Amino acid sequence: MASGALMKPQMHGLLVKHLRFHIVGAFIVSLGVAAFYKFVVAEPRKKTYADSYRNYDSMKDFEEMRKAGIFQSAK
Numbered sequence: 114m115a116s117g118a119l120m121k122p123q124m125h126g127l128l129v130k131h132l133r134f135h136i137v138g139a140f141i142v143s144l145g146v147a148a149f150y151k152f153v154v155a156e157p158r159k160k161t162y163a164d165s166y167r168n169y170d171s172m173k174d175f176e177e178m179r180k181a182g183i184f185q186s187a188k
Contacts, residue, residue, distance in 0.1 A: 123130075178184060
């Protein structure tokens, strides 16, 4: 058996190489998840709330709750 045919395992710098790879990967994945959340969850939610409060009449809502008897202090 020729021992020169087998490659030596890489020992020097192995931890640094693996950490660099995983840190860069984690950073890219976290940016992707943040962008996904922003455009799929946050923006539609913000638009829905803006549309809802654009046409919201607080006095009408108050009168409906008062007539339903929710408030004890308002007659």
